[in-house]
Amino acid sequence: MIRRRNLLGAGLLGVGGAAASFSTPHSSTSVSAPSVNRQRRRFNMVTTWPKGLPGLGQAAERVGQRIAAMSDGLMEVKVFAAGELVPAFESFDAVANGSADMYHGAEYYWTAKSPAYPFFTAVPFGMTAQEIMGWIDFGGGQELWDELSAQFGVKSIQGANTGHQMGGWFRKEINSLDDLVGLQMRIPGQGGDVLRALGGSAKALPGGEIYQALQTGNIDATEWVGPWNDYSLGFYREAPYYYGPGFHEPGASLAVGINRKLWDSLTAGEQAVIKAACESVNHTSLGEFTYQNAVYLDLLVREHGVKLRSFPDDVVKAMAEASRDVRADSGKDGIEKRIYESFEAGLKTMANWASVSDGPYYAARELGRKG
Structure with a gap:
């Protein structure tokens, strides 16, 4: 039998x-x-992450491992860290032109391709991790994402989420809006546009180049992810002030991009395996980042003397105002406009729910802890 x-x-x-x-x-x-x-099937996956990076790098490796496991080893994925096959920011083009099969990275790195790409990673004062998952999976986001990426010969799928990120590492304290004027900071996507609107200078550097830029003084500050990943890259040694909240990335979704011709050549079953593997890693990563960030925040403060700070109220207010303009400017016509309008409608709907669910609960829990 x-x-x-x-x-x-x-x-x-x-x-x-x-x-x-x-x-x-x-x-x-x-x-x-x-x-x-x-x-x-054998695939090459390029990534935007430094080799051996916890969290983000592990997520890319897990996608490959789970594709192999779910297909009984009939689909194999070889994962290349940034620079091993192509530079980090060339991952998209490598997949689009077929010189690589897949990438794992942050969609806001491709803003030069379309100003709408950041909506599928994170935008300032935008969606939390749960909200962006809700919009992409149930609010029409995936269909718009497919339409956008098809223009470049790519199929994109959610492949990890960091949860809420921190605001960044600073050499000096931020006490007012004046302290942002002339500040040179590593911050990509729309977060960088907000900083520019407030008088600062934003640079988009891949993870493997950030520490040296901070060490040599080429930048005054940097954001990356959160305590877990930030600890591994050692930013605390150069910039002792750690600011939150991360207004620019309230729930950063990472993506697996697949060459569209390759994707279309796969059977429905093979496509289902890849989707299921990505969905599994998306789930795993959010729980892992949530737990590990708590562990490493304690480590950074207790053992390394990191100084936790919150942005002043006037800075937060100015960031919020600039963010609304930046988001609107990225969606003025065509597919970009439809993505922007869909995102904003989803954000409004879910923010209404959060205002009576998550927000009040967190406030009540904190009151109970202090009581």
Whole structure:
């Protein structure tokens, strides 16, 4: 008897034309059946992350591992850190032109391709992790994302989420809006546009280049992710003031991008495996970042003397006002306008729910802890 598991695998990865034979349970009669042609697939994945980076780098590795596991090893993914196959910020082009099969990265790195790409990672004063998952999966975001990325020959899927990020590491305290004027900071996407609107200078550097830029004084401040990832890159050694909240990335979604021609060549089963693997890692990463950030924040403060700070109210207010303008400027016509309008409508709907759910609960929990 052919095992049921093998029959399921055959449906997943195709059926060949040759014949096999087996006997029925109640007869010795030989019955002819099509043999299974289990096609093997091998993919190269480039990433925007430094080699061995916890969290983000691990998420890319997990996507590959889970694709392999879910396909019984018939789909293999070799993961390359930034610079191993292509530089970090060339990952998108490598996948679009077919020199790599997949990328794992942050969609706001591709703003030069379209100003709407940041909506699929994070925008200032935008959606939390749960909200962006809600919008993409249930509010029409994935369909718009597909339409945008198809213009460049790419299919994109959520492949990790960092949760709420921190506002960044600063050499000096930020006491007023004047302290942002002339500030040179590593901050990509629309967060960088907000800083520019307030008089600062923003640079988009890949993770592997940030520490040296901070160390040499080429930048005065940097944001990256949160305590877990930031600790691994050692920013606390150069900039002792750690600011929150991260107005620019309230819930950063990372993506797996796949060459569109390759994606279209896959069977429905193969596509389902990749989607399921990405969805699984998206879930895992959010829980992992939430826990590990708590552990490493304590470590940074207790053992390394990091000085936690909050942005002053006037700075937050100015950031919020600039953020509304920056978001609107990125969606003035065409597909960009439709993405912006869909995002804003989803944000309004879910913010109304958060105002009676998450926000009041966090305030009540904190009151209870102090009481």
